Amino acid sequence: MLKLLRIICAVCLTSLLVTVLMVILKLFTWTSEFSEFMLVWTVMLGGALAYAENSHLGLDILVEKFDDATRRMALFISHFLILLFAASVLLYGGTNLMLERFSMGQLMPSLGISKGWLYLSLPIAGVFICLSALANLLPRKDGKAQPHSTVSDVENS
Amino acid sequence: MKKSQLILGILLGALLASGLFAYLGKQQLSSSSAGSSQQRELSIAHTLPTSHPVHQGIERFAKRLEALSGGQMTCTIYPSGQLGSETQYLEKLQSGSIDIAKTSAGPIANFVPRMQVFSLPYLFRDREHYWKVLDGEVGQGMLDKLADRGEGKPSGIQGICFYDAGSRNFYTKEPVTKPEDLKGMTIRVMKDPVAISMMETFGSTPKPMPGGEIYSALQRGNIQGAENNPPTFMKDSHWEVCKHFTFDHHSRIPDVLSMSSKTWNKLTDQEKEWIKTAARESSLFQRQLWQEQSDLATEAMKEKGVTIHRPDPALFEKAASATSSQFMKGEVKTLAEQIKSTQ
Amino acid sequence: MFLAILIIAFICLLLLEVPIAFAVGIATLLAAISLGDTDVLQNIASDMANSVSSFTLLAIPFFILAGDLMGAGGLARRLINFASALVGRIPGGLSLVNTLTCMLFGSISGSAAAAVSSIGNTLIPEMNKKNYGKDFNVAVTTAGSITGLLIPPSNSMIVYAVVASGVSISSLFLAGIVPGLLLGFVLMVTCLIICKKKGYGQDTAGQTVAFVPAFFSALPSLLLVVIVLGGIFAGWFTATEASAIAVVWSLLLACVFYREIPLRELPAVIARSARTTGVVLFLVAASSAMSQLLTAEQVPQLVSATLLSLSDNPIVILLIINIALLLVGTFMDITPAILIFTPIFLPVAIDLGMDPIHFGILLIANLSIGLCTPPVGTCLFVGCSVGKAKIAEVSRAMLPFYIAMILVLVAITYIPSISLWLPSLFE
Numbered sequence: 042m043l044k045l046l047r048i049i050c051a052v053c054l055t056s057l058l059v060t061v062l063m064v065i066l067k068l069f070t071w072t073s074e075f076s077e078f079m080l081v082w083t084v085m086l087g088g089a090l091a092y093a094e095n096s097h098l099g100l101d102i103l104v105e106k107f108d109d110a111t112r113r114m115a116l117f118i119s120h121f122l123i124l125l126f127a128a129s130v131l132l133y134g135g136t137n138l139m140l141e142r143f144s145m146g147q148l149m150p151s152l153g154i155s156k157g158w159l160y161l162s163l164p165i166a167g168v169f170i171c172l173s174a175l176a177n178l179l180p181r182k183d184g185k186a187q188p189h190s191t192v193s194d195v196e197n198s
Numbered sequence: 199m200k201k202s203q204l205i206l207g208i209l210l211g212a213l214l215a216s217g218l219f220a221y222l223g224k225q226q227l228s229s230s231s232a233g234s235s236q237q238r239e240l241s242i243a244h245t246l247p248t249s250h251p252v253h254q255g256i257e258r259f260a261k262r263l264e265a266l267s268g269g270q271m272t273c274t275i276y277p278s279g280q281l282g283s284e285t286q287y288l289e290k291l292q293s294g295s296i297d298i299a300k301t302s303a304g305p306i307a308n309f310v311p312r313m314q315v316f317s318l319p320y321l322f323r324d325r326e327h328y329w330k331v332l333d334g335e336v337g338q339g340m341l342d343k344l345a346d347r348g349e350g351k352p353s354g355i356q357g358i359c360f361y362d363a364g365s366r367n368f369y370t371k372e373p374v375t376k377p378e379d380l381k382g383m384t385i386r387v388m389k390d391p392v393a394i395s396m397m398e399t400f401g402s403t404p405k406p407m408p409g410g411e412i413y414s415a416l417q418r419g420n421i422q423g424a425e426n427n428p429p430t431f432m433k434d435s436h437w438e439v440c441k442h443f444t445f446d447h448h449s450r451i452p453d454v455l456s457m458s459s460k461t462w463n464k465l466t467d468q469e470k471e472w473i474k475t476a477a478r479e480s481s482l483f484q485r486q487l488w489q490e491q492s493d494l495a496t497e498a499m500k501e502k503g504v505t506i507h508r509p510d511p512a513l514f515e516k517a518a519s520a521t522s523s524q525f526m527k528g529e530v531k532t533l534a535e536q537i538k539s540t541q
Numbered sequence: 542m543f544l545a546i547l548i549i550a551f552i553c554l555l556l557l558e559v560p561i562a563f564a565v566g567i568a569t570l571l572a573a574i575s576l577g578d579t580d581v582l583q584n585i586a587s588d589m590a591n592s593v594s595s596f597t598l599l600a601i602p603f604f605i606l607a608g609d610l611m612g613a614g615g616l617a618r619r620l621i622n623f624a625s626a627l628v629g630r631i632p633g634g635l636s637l638v639n640t641l642t643c644m645l646f647g648s649i650s651g652s653a654a655a656a657v658s659s660i661g662n663t664l665i666p667e668m669n670k671k672n673y674g675k676d677f678n679v680a681v682t683t684a685g686s687i688t689g690l691l692i693p694p695s696n697s698m699i700v701y702a703v704v705a706s707g708v709s710i711s712s713l714f715l716a717g718i719v720p721g722l723l724l725g726f727v728l729m730v731t732c733l734i735i736c737k738k739k740g741y742g743q744d745t746a747g748q749t750v751a752f753v754p755a756f757f758s759a760l761p762s763l764l765l766v767v768i769v770l771g772g773i774f775a776g777w778f779t780a781t782e783a784s785a786i787a788v789v790w791s792l793l794l795a796c797v798f799y800r801e802i803p804l805r806e807l808p809a810v811i812a813r814s815a816r817t818t819g820v821v822l823f824l825v826a827a828s829s830a831m832s833q834l835l836t837a838e839q840v841p842q843l844v845s846a847t848l849l850s851l852s853d854n855p856i857v858i859l860l861i862i863n864i865a866l867l868l869v870g871t872f873m874d875i876t877p878a879i880l881i882f883t884p885i886f887l888p889v890a891i892d893l894g895m896d897p898i899h900f901g902i903l904l905i906a907n908l909s910i911g912l913c914t915p916p917v918g919t920c921l922f923v924g925c926s927v928g929k930a931k932i933a934e935v936s937r938a939m940l941p942f943y944i945a946m947i948l949v950l951v952a953i954t955y956i957p958s959i960s961l962w963l964p965s966l967f968e
């Protein structure tokens with residue numbers, strides 16, 4: 042799953058680059074809206090990838106001082122809250138938002154396609170985040186808790 | 199009990215408590231509003247600052263509605279884009295989380311395709327024609343039919359009234375008195391397919407960019423001109439860099455006050471009548487305010503040494519005819535013909 | 542009530558080590574529920590998607606990708622060589638090389654943390670070898686990296702321009718140059734004083750790197766600065782277009798000219814940039830939803846009215862704003878802080894007669910200090926992980942640099958011409 046997500050993200054970013062280059066070269070006029078469309082997809086899936094690879098920025102001052110059992114508990118809770126958020130806002134809210142756009146026939150002006158396709162990125166990212174969160178909630182073989190951010194992963198800001 | 203467990207417990211407790219209070223707050227609000235079903239509170243959203251004529255028009259609407267209904271219907275106005283962008287407003291009208299919103303007719307066309315007719319270049323002969331159409335059968339028919347997005351499918355949006363948003367005109371660093379003058383210039387336009395196509399028909403390069411970038415882009419020669427109404431031209435200080443303003447009136451896209459169908463369908467006939475009356479009054483009031491501000495801006499332009507050109511609009515209309523015919527299809531075509539034939 | 546829920550939930554979530562983006566999102570969700578809004582879930586989802594659907598923000602993934610390509614493609618090493626040729630012979634010179642490279646790197650990349658990881662990876666081991674203090678080395682790199690947020694291009698300025706609509710990115714970029722150079726200069730002076738006092742690098746003085754080959758090797762990278770910044774200021778292209786050109790140029794350098802990234806490793810580099818884009822802009826999306834809620838509840842008006850009622854002396858109000866922002870910066874990342882606090886403080890600043898561009902530079906200079914402070918400091922975290930040092934000890938070594946940064950911040954706050962002089966030349 043991780044590999045799939047990585048490939049999708051790389052494809053999104055690459056097509057984003059290609060469309061912006063087409064805007065610069067003035068090849069098509071619709072590309073400016075398409076590049077915004079691709080940006081939303083890149084951000085949502087990139088955000089999901091960042092969660093799957095534990096790269097989101099977090100505050101590790103308190104939990105790391107806890108003893109092992111309590112820390113596992115705390116991390117369990119925090120992954121559970123993320124699961125709730127992704128399932129409710131991204132998956133449920135995003136799906137509703139998307140379906141409403143399809144059924145109400147809202148179009149994106151230059152692309153001429155339904156805005157539902159833009160909002161589809163929300164439930165897809167939601168699914169990936171839910172799956173990663175579930176994987177984090179299941180007990181691991183080595184019995185250790187899955188931390189959120191390994192500092193060496195944190196790169197750009 | 200270990201200290202870390204205690205801390206975790208406190209954190210969890212605080213979190214649960216805030217969740218609980220959030221839930222209680224919601225219960226309280228819904229019970230208090232359910233208690234008095236006679237009372238209606240409407241939210242109104244728009245993206246303009248409170249100094250803008252549209253805001254004053256909406257304020258007038260809210261005041262009149264409250265007076266007409268004897269305090270039974272009240273409004274809360276959210277100006278300056280506090281609740282998002284115009285496209286988001288329309289989505290929120292559809293889902294019913296905003297009651298009333300003011301948006302340009304431009305974005306509505308993405309929801310109700312026939313509204314694209316207002317984006318056609320040189321559609322109205324002059325301001326008088328514009329208001330004759332909007333107040334007349336065609337305009338009122340479009341408001342009444344807004345809830346139908348075509349073929350009888352619902353749009354979720356109910357039209358209430360039109361507000362004046364003036365006419366858009368070119369302003370440039372070099373004078374533009376005939377369509378040929380635009381050839382070769384790079385002009386900033388809105389991200390609207392019709393506007394982009396029109397510039398291409400004129401032989402200039404359309405360049406959509408965020409409003410905040412226009413000033414410095416003009417200054418550094420990235421673009422040679424832009425287009426807007428006189429008050430915006432003055433307010434954004436673009437007169438400092440562009441010394442030529444050409445009243446070609448290429449588009450007059452009205453602002454529309456519209457309501458969520460979900461809210462609309464809950465209203466009694468009496469309440470609908472109050473809304474229509476208040477809206478009509480506020481529209482008359484707003485268009486007068488707009489005209490005053492537009493005249494003031496035009497005066498100010500002259501004072502600041504901007505040269506004003508008033509070319510024959512027919513010349514421009516002819517030059518842009520390729521764009522008009524490209525977008526005149528189906529319902530848009532019928533409406534455009536009705537509008538043009540309105541005397 | 543609504544504010545209390547928002548703040549308490551947010552702090553608890555942060556302490557529970559919920560990533561900031563999700564902590565912001567969940568706290569917003571709870572607060573929105575308490576207001577009894579309908580369709581809360583749908584509205585937050587909509588705010589998140591729409592806030593990142595912006596042509597302006599497109600520059601951010603590209604400046605990130607360009608930075609990653611330059612790090613992996615050997616551009617950073619060539620910049621270090623060039624900097625050594627310039628200032629390497631001075632006693633304590635490696636610390637100056639470090640700061641100068643950070644500034645050069647910052648003038649190409651839009652992100653500070655990219656500078657810490659690329660430069661720190663090469664220079665910190667080198668400085669350790671030459672007997673500079675380990676914590677000091679990490680501190681220098683961390684402090685130097687934030688100059689890149691003031692020296693254009695800068696992702697933070699792009700985010701600010703999006704919130705403070707009506708502010709031009711290219712004017713902001715111009716306004717950042719002098720403050721960025723000033724900060725770099727003050728940091729270098731601080732380095733020299735510390736090196737002198739602690740005896741770091743006094744023996745290696747006089748070692749020289751041949752200037753001409755170093756210059757030519759770094760020339761293509763330096764050319765990028767000329768193309769990107771020159772292009773923006775000359776009006777050839779917008780920041781977004783410039784960022785895409787930066788990617789193409791660094792791709793050419795890394796894969797064709799220097800040949801340090803084999804083509805089959807390219808997808809991995811791109812996927813990592815997409816992930817970083819996710820980290821930065823997912824945070825933007827969640828913070829926008831929170832900011833939207835705060836504005837709808839008129840919190841900005843409340844805060845600015847309170848602030849203006851405290852005093853009518855602009856100097857005092859600016860002092861209060863600066864202290865508040867420094868506190869915010871200690872526990873919040875720069876991106877959400879810009880998104881949430883610009884709508885709150887900018888109206889106050891405008892009331893005081895401040896130019897929005899000047900305020901933007903103040904805001905970014907202030908919040909970038911927070912990137913180097915515990916408990917939440919991205920640059921500090923990256924620096925410590927690259928230099929294998931402890932956060933607490935590096936923070937102690939950072940103390941003189943904090944003082945230097947605050948001095949610069951005071952200068953930026955109270956001398957507007959530091960920021961506004963350069964843009965005014967272009968008018």
Ligand code: NA
Pocket residue numbers: 646647648649650651652688689690691692693694695
């Ligand atoms: Na930079």
Ligand code: NA
Pocket residue numbers: 870871872873910911912913914915916917918919
């Ligand atoms: Na910090």
